[in-house]
Structures are given as structure tokens and as C-alpha cells.
Amino acid sequence: MFISLLKKELFIEFRSREVILSMLIFGLSIILAFAFTTNVSKIIVLNYAPGMFWIMILFVTTLGVHRSFTYEKNFDAFSLLISAPIDRGLIYLSKWISGTIFLTVMEIIIIIPFFKFLLLDLPSNFILFSVTSILINFAIMSVASLVAGISMRANLSEVLVPILFFPLVSPVIIAATKISSGVLFGDPYQLWQIWLLIIVSVIVIFPLAGYTLFDFITEE
Amino acid sequence: MQSFFYNKNNRLLLVLISSLLIFNIYNIISNTPMVPDQHWAQKIFYVHVPSAWVGFLSYLIVMIAGIMFFLKKNDYWDTVGLAAAEIGTLFIMLVLITGPIWATPIWGKPWIWEPRLTTTFILFLIYIGYFMIRSFGGHVERVKRYAAAIGIIAFLDVPIIFVSVQFWAPEIQSHPQVEMANQPSGILFPFLISLCIFTLVYFVMLKFRIHVIQLKNKVIYNV
Numbered sequence: 001m002f003i004s005l006l007k008k009e010l011f012i013e014f015r016s017r018e019v020i021l022s023m024l025i026f027g028l029s030i031i032l033a034f035a036f037t038t039n040v041s042k043i044i045v046l047n048y049a050p051g052m053f054w055i056m057i058l059f060v061t062t063l064g065v066h067r068s069f070t071y072e073k074n075f076d077a078f079s080l081l082i083s084a085p086i087d088r089g090l091i092y093l094s095k096w097i098s099g100t101i102f103l104t105v106m107e108i109i110i111i112i113p114f115f116k117f118l119l120l121d122l123p124s125n126f127i128l129f130s131v132t133s134i135l136i137n138f139a140i141m142s143v144a145s146l147v148a149g150i151s152m153r154a155n156l157s158e159v160l161v162p163i164l165f166f167p168l169v170s171p172v173i174i175a176a177t178k179i180s181s182g183v184l185f186g187d188p189y190q191l192w193q194i195w196l197l198i199i200v201s202v203i204v205i206f207p208l209a210g211y212t213l214f215d216f217i218t219e220e
Numbered sequence: 221m222q223s224f225f226y227n228k229n230n231r232l233l234l235v236l237i238s239s240l241l242i243f244n245i246y247n248i249i250s251n252t253p254m255v256p257d258q259h260w261a262q263k264i265f266y267v268h269v270p271s272a273w274v275g276f277l278s279y280l281i282v283m284i285a286g287i288m289f290f291l292k293k294n295d296y297w298d299t300v301g302l303a304a305a306e307i308g309t310l311f312i313m314l315v316l317i318t319g320p321i322w323a324t325p326i327w328g329k330p331w332i333w334e335p336r337l338t339t340t341f342i343l344f345l346i347y348i349g350y351f352m353i354r355s356f357g358g359h360v361e362r363v364k365r366y367a368a369a370i371g372i373i374a375f376l377d378v379p380i381i382f383v384s385v386q387f388w389a390p391e392i393q394s395h396p397q398v399e400m401a402n403q404p405s406g407i408l409f410p411f412l413i414s415l416c417i418f419t420l421v422y423f424v425m426l427k428f429r430i431h432v433i434q435l436k437n438k439v440i441y442n443v
Contacts, residue, residue, distance in 0.1 A: 146373065150366050155358035164349035164370065167342045168377055171384035178388070198384050209376055213369045216290040 002090045009098035012071070019067050023060040023106045028113060030056045035117050045118055050180035053114060054173055057140065060106065062162045065099055065144040069152040078153070082218045089211035091218070092149055096207060099141040104134055129183045132196070136176045139199045142206035143169045149210065150217055175199050224431045237421050244417045253406045261325045266411055268318040270418035271311045272340065276378075278308025278422065279343065283375035286368035298364045299437070301371055302354065303429035307422065309347050315340050335386040342381050346374045360441070 013019055034052050038045050072078040082088055108130075115122050123129040144165055151160040175195040182192035225231050248266045255262040285301035288294075319337045320330035331337075350370045357363035403411070 150369050151353060151357075153359070153362060154353055154356070154366060156352070156356045160349060160353055160357075163352060164346065167345040167349070168373065170342050171377070171380045174384045174388045194387055195384075198380060198387075201380060205376055205380070206373070209373055213290075213372065217365055217369050219365060 001086050002093060005086075005090055005094035006097055009068075009094055010101070013098070013102060018071070019064045019102050020106050022067055023064040023102065024109055026063050027056055027060045027106065027110045030059055031110070031114055031117050038118065042119060046120055046184070049115075049118060049120060050184060051177045052118075053180060054136075054176045056110075056114070057103070057107070057137075057176075058166070058169065058173060061099075061103060061140055061144050062165060064102060064106075065141070065148040065165075066158060066161050068095060068099060068102070069148040070157070072152070078218075079220070082220070088215045088218050092145060092210040092214040093207065095149065096138075096141050096145040096210065099145055100134075100137045103137045103141060107133060107137070123184050125183060125186065129180065132179050132183055135196070135199055135203070136172065136179065139172045139202040139206075140169060140176075142203060142210065143172065146206055146210040146213070149214055171198055172202055224428050230428075233424050233427075237417075237424050240417045241421065244414050247410050247413060252410045253404075255407075258326060261322050264318050264322045266414045268315060268322060269411065270415045271314040271318065272336070273415060274418050274422045275308050275311035275315055275340070277419070278304045278311065278426075279347075279371075279375055279378075281426075282308060282371035286371040289364065289368045295364070295437070298368065299430055299433045300426075301368060303426055303433055305347060305350055305367075305371065307425050307429060309344065309351070311422070312340055312344050312347070316344060333385070333389055335382060335389075338385045339378065339382045342385075343374065343378060346370070346377070350374070 034056070038048070038052075072081065081091060111130075112122065144161075147165045147168060148157075148161055151157045151164060154160055175198040178195040179192050179199070181187070182189075182195075225234065244266075248263055252263065252266065254260075281304040282301050285297045285304060289297035289301060316337070319334075319340075323332065323334075324330045350367060353366050353370065354363060357366060
């Protein structure tokens, strides 16, 4: 059943490209703003680049996850989905995994413009940067999907998602910035392994909480 | 349903906690030693630390009430959760006010991203979202479930936030009062008395607030 739900998410996105495209355009706009507001030396920008990258991801995730959940409201699709004889926790898991896939695809496209528009060189250890970023995407999306799942059917959901999401995801953002800085500056693994453990703990705790709570949250 | 203070026991409780609070202030001002390098600023810790303890205890109760609400489907647990969230946020605000008041003369600036205060501040922001969803969420029954879920994940997030903030800036000094148990008895005992009084005041406030919310629900929704 989980595979069917995941396929549904991927097919909808494959047809409309709404989520990835909106995240991508918004991401590019943020890079533009960063480029205009950081007209300083390359070394200073490089120091702030990991933080700027994850701030951008935070904003585009808010947009993407909100879009991903609100199209379920069209034609009351979500009510039909939760009335189906399926484990509702799987709806959360499918949203989490599909959201991570969309975010990763968007990052793959945007990473080169991000570094090039800020006049920076691409990370020398690009593979390690990508692998750690994918892991961080799982953590960010586990929190974002849960928050969006909670506030999706509430009034003012577009306001509530960032208000709840930003403080809840703060440990992930700290860890993400530290990991990316460590990778970017070639620090030894021992210096940033604690941050990887924080990311892994979020990947364990939030999906478990989301899977358990989603059944109660979506009750009619 | 009658007024909270219609009950004689509740009136006695009010008199008792009022007397204890006055005694606590007197005890802090006159029966605690003056710490040489901090002078009067140190006295705020007899209020600051118990407020933090009560705030976090209250958020723990919000989480427990959320779990019980999901398991028992009883509105009483939603009322407990809401009352605990309101009072918890009140005490957390007290922590966020008293912390910078102490820090200004001691550290020279009101805010230095000290891990405990930062964790408290992040939790406070999450609870602002909690109250927003309570106020503007719409459908009353759904909002109860959303609020219970937020109460649970907020408390689950606390240890992760604390660890990450602590490692984020390890050079930032922690409270000198972290080793409270190692303080001389002249400081420790008044502190423990203050802690007990604050806890007692908290439970009386919780009882009162639960009663008021139940009364309000009875008037508005007739449940």
C-alpha cells in the first residue's frame, strides 16, 4: 500500500511538476536576493554559504510541502484518501519520502546556480556534500511533512506551517549548516559526526511520531 | 457548574498559596546570603530556576494530556492540555524575562544564546504556534487533535534542540546555577523551598484554569 501511495505522489508530480517547479523558481529568487545582499569578498561569502544554502532550503521546503498537502484539499481528495481502508500513517510516510525525492531533485538542479551566482567554486568533495545533503533532506522533510499534515486542514494553514516548522526544525538547520561547513572546508569527520547523529536521531524520532500520530490527526 | 472559589477548600487553597508566595519573597530577600560578585542580581535565581522547572513540567503535562486525549478520546484531557499549555507559557515567559534581567549586569548583555535559555525560547515560539492553531484553526474538534499532536512533538523535540544548541556554541557559558545541588545550604534550602512553593502554586493554577475552561466550554458548547 505504501508503494501505491508513493506512486500516486510521484505520478501527480510527474504530470504537474507543481512542487518541484515552484520550489526551484523560489529557490532561484532567494539566490538572487543573497547575491545582491552579499556583495563582499569571496572568503566571507564562502563562510556563510552553508548557512545561506540551508536557509534557502528551509524556505523552499515550506513552499513545497504546503503545495504538496494543499492539492489534496482540491475536490476533497484528502477525505476520500483517509476514508480508504489503509493505514493512515502510510500517508505520512509517502508524503515524507516523496517530499524528500522532490527536494533532492530540486537541490540537484539548484546547487550549481547557487555556487556560481554567489561567485564560489563548487565543493571539491561534491559526492560527500551530496550524500550528507540527502540525509539532511530526509530529516527536514520528516519535520515539514508532519507539521504540514497537522496544519493542512486548519484555517490559515499557509501561516501556521512556517510558524510551527521553523522552530521545530531549528536543530536540523544547526546540524545541516555545521555538516555542510565541515564538508566544504574539508574538516575531519570526527569534528562533525555529532551533527550527523542529531540528523539521524531526527530521522528516527519524527517519522515514528508522524506515523503514530497521523492516524489520530486525520480522524474525522 | 459553580465558581471555583464557591468551594471552601479552594478558598483555603488560595489563602495558603498567597501566604506561601509572600513568605517566599520575604525568605529570598532577608534569609539568603548575598553572593559577593553578583549581589542582588543573584536573588533572581530563586524565581528564575523554579519558573523554568514549572514551565517544562507544564509542557510535559501537555504532552501526557495529548497522549491521553488520543487514547481515551475524552475532552477532559484536551482541557488539561490547554490549561497546562497556557500556564506553562506564562512561566516560560517569566524565564525569558528574568534570564536577561540577571544576565545584563553579570554578563554585560541581556542575551548570549545560552543553551538553556535558547531552548526555552525555541519552545516558546513553538507554543506561540500552538496557541495560533488553537485560536485560528477552525473546526473545534479537529483543532483539539492538532493541538494534542503539537504538544507531543514539541516536547519530543526538546532534547534534540537542547543538545544541538549546546554543541552549536560550546564556548558560551552556562548558568552558574547549573550545579545547584553543590551550593551551600544557605542558598540551597531557600532555593528548594522556592521550588516547592512554585510547584504548589502551579498545581493550584492548573486546577483553577481547568475549572474555568470547563465552565467556558459548558456555557459556549454545552459539553
